Amino acid sequence: MVFFKKSFSNQIMVLTVVLLLLPIAITFYMLHVIRSTEQSMLETHKKNLTKAVTFLDNSFPSTFDEILKKHHAEDLTRREKVILLNRELKPIIDQAKRNYPGVELGFYSLSLDVILDGDEQSYGENFSKRRKEAFDETITKNKPVVQVFGLTQGGQIEVYQPLIRNGEVIGSVWGTENLSTIYRRMNQIEVDAYGVIILGGLLGLGGAFTLIARLVTTVNQVKAGVQKLEKDLTYVLPPAPGEIGEITQAINHLATKLINAQNYNEIILASIDDGILAVDLAGNIISLNSSAMRILGLENSCLGKNIVDVFPTDSPFCRFLQDALKMQELVKDKELIYPSSNGKTLHLLVSTNLMVNIRQEIVGAVLTCRDITERTLLEEQVRRQERLAALGKLVAGVAHEIRNPLTSISGYIQYWLKDHLPTPKSLQIVHKEISRVNTIVDKLLQFSRPATAIFGSHDLNQLVRRTLQSFKDAHDCAVEIEEDLATGLPPAYMDPGQIEQVLLNILYNASQATSNRGKIRVSTAYEPQKGMLVVSVADNGPGIPEEVMPHLFEPFFTTKPKGTGLGLAIAYEIMQAHGGDIQVESKVGQGTTCHIYLPFVNQNAEAKEGQGDAHNSCGR
């Protein structure tokens, strides 16, 4: 059967209505037809019978008495009269019967109270009360009487008409017809009709059920197919007729698209080096890429399982995901040392995030972990190399620095050994050089073991002013020093002696740069980006060339002929120990600015704000 291109539900409705109403309508119609057929048949036979009776009436012009008179039978016994009358009437009755086959006809004599049907053998006296009543009725009422009897009562039609001669009712003419055969035939037709109706109904219903069943089967097939599809996206739904077929086709296309998308997604996930683990709201693993399996020691079979079942009880990954799901607490780039399945210890960078769908609902959480073991190792190596290089440079620098004075000392001594007398001048030079060596050794010691700092809460501006004063006192240079100290700064957390040392060093550098005729601007402020206090010393000297900048804080690096090259190196170490920082901005022709950053004391809390971990292993 083909479904026409109409709305599906309308089709069903139309079908239902048709299937229900049609047989009902047909049934009623058939019943009506049968009834009216019966009616008309009865009418026909009634008319026929009436005509027959009338015919008989008309074929008998005289009266019973006349016949008796004709045969001089007035004095015969009643029975003899009846026989006689029957004999006389028989031809008329037979004639009438011949004209109207199937009909019983006869007369009824009122005076004799007897049926005369032309049969000499019967006396017509034994007739039912009913007939008597019918005769009486037709005679007294002077009207024809029609009686119809159904199949159960014999299936007869009886017509009684008054027999009127000379204005007087002398009896009745009657006719009967047995319709039982006809009735039976009609019944048969009725039965047949009912049969047909029922058959039709059954067929219709059967057809309807079949169609519906087919429809339901198709729908169930599609349903089963879709359920199969849920488990296996490559399953192709078999074609179906009509609109359902279009649905299955659309579903198949959708499945293909899903497969493609899934494939892409899977390929993408598999290509990412970071491990990606996604769980749904209940904590069941919904996605797990190969990197995650490798890093976390999981397998494909873990898909679908809950994280509490897959990870050991105290696993941080479990905890991170649960925190994310339950409290929306996320971790970002958290470093984690994790023993991996093959015994190696991995250094991981872990982040969690919530998964949110288009409708802004949380549907799960995802954990990414990056294996930075190698990177950390490399970083360590680099740092070690750098340290070694710095150390190497340091050693070379020290060696060089010490050798210089030793050259002249040794030279003089050799000279004196060759029978020359040491002059006071030369002795002084040797003395000076020896002091120099001592100074270098001192500075070196200071550099390698900086004096233990005593930290405390101190007013920064006060320290700056004090330092500037002692600087001015120590170096009466022609440099103009401008102060711009911010007010309302919280106290700094520092060792004032060490910071003074740093500041003096910077000021000295600045004054050297401006060669005693420039301007130095000293300012204090709060630097919000770093969350620390900052002291800035800006000079309008020549600036520092780009190639020199990376070496500024290297020990023994100096551009000054007489410098030890340790000043800034020591300053750097001091700032590190304070948990602060030192930075230099400079451009050739635009002067130099040196910033030192210090943590401040939060007056509302006990903890120190902005204090980095001075012993941070990931270190500066």
Place this chain on the structure above:
Amino acid sequence: MPTILVVDDEESVCEFLREVCEDAGYKVQVALDGKEALASFKKDPPDTVLLDIRMPELDGMQVMDLIHELNPHVPVILMTAFGTTEMAIEAMKKGAFD
């Protein structure tokens, strides 16, 4: 009296050499860096130059080349606390006297 130009960034070395050379009867000119050395050389050309190799800005080798531009025949003796054979060879190649 022959003059010697002593060039070294270490003042103590210069002073030491000055004492020794003067005692040996030479007139000594002292320069603390390459620029000073060249200026002195032009002003009062010495007979010999004692030149420290390792100096800031203009190093010994460069100074020697510049001096030889002015007077290729002046003997230049290079001094260093860092003597390596390679350096010696290179210095000799470049025309150092010793």
